[in-house]
Amino acid sequence: MxxxxxxxxxxxxxxxLEDLIDQSTIVDGLRNLLKAPAAIPHLLFSGPPGSGKTTMALIVSKTILGPYVDDYALILNASDERKLEVVREKIKTFARYFDRRAGVPFRLVILDEADEMTRDAQTALRRIMEDHSSYTRFILTCNYSSDIIEPIQSRCTLFRFTRLAGKDIADFLEKICKNEKVRFTQEGLNLIHDVTGGDVRHAVNTLQACASMGEVSVPNVEKIAGISAKAFVGQVIKDALSGNFTDARSKMIECLRVYGIMEKDFIRFAYEATGQFRTDESTEIAEIFAKYDSRLTSSATPEIQLSALLAELSRLKRKT
Ligand SMILES: Nc1ncnc2c1ncn2[C@@H]1O[C@H](COP(=O)(O)OP(=O)(O)O)[C@@H](O)[C@H]1O
Ligand SMILES: [Mg+2]
Incomplete structure (x- = not known):
């Protein structure tokens, strides 16, 4: 899947644009700018997590570049690409080509979570923005615009995203429930908003976790809000050790992506959890974990390594 x-x-x-909830000032402002795409300035989106900044950057690039978006937009997540050299080389290589085609006013670089960049990296970025600004536009996102160096701020038009209102989030969640045919109570939806404080990503993730328990109700929301990462990883291991690789794998992905558990924590909690379930193959289990623990350190794609780990654990069951 x-x-x-x-x-x-x-x-x-x-x-x-019209699908975004709240943020209407920003939507109106950008809609105006998009009337003359060729004249769009560099953009800086600031605001709390889960308020729509990355979503907006993607919508703007799609609106400007249309079918050419894959070739003419470069999306970098600054927190994944912390190394100054990586950012510099990638942007430089991309921004250097100034071929044009009809309907493509410029290339776009989306630098997501730019406040994660060091000041040195930002200074280098500023120079790149200056050198290439005639045929490259930048869209930067950050939590606080004050973490972006002044010379970059002054080159961008700033849009401040705000936390979303409770009622709007609850309505959005209700639509998802209806579409997914999930049972819910209004109190459950309201409580999700209260425990996630206006972060829509967190709200939708919590909704999904409740839905997998059968219903979005107050007790289930309370359980999910209080559930520890450890307990959830424990469920993954239970599935794997009972031979159910498919469920274990999708729950593992959910752990990493939905709950934001780090791979290293995942493997540590997972190993602890094996202790609860069985003892007969404990040496084999320890060896399997040791192998994947060291692979995780060197591997670029942890999800693949963790999937392989779960596959090996699931096979133990079939042997017995
Ligand atoms: N204004 C919004 N309207 C509707 N959904 C939103 C909004 N903001 C965030 N979301 C939801 O949260 C997820 C994360 O949004 P994103 O734009 O990545 O947030 P961030 O501000 O952290 O970049 C989206 O995939 C969407 O499901
Ligand atoms: Mg984002």
């Missing part, structure tokens, strides 16, 4: 099918926060990511 693709991640997008597993995660509702991706499945329900707005694709058009």
């Amino acid at each position: 693709a991640t997008e099918d597993i995660m509702w926060s991706e499945k329900y990511r707005p694709r058009r």
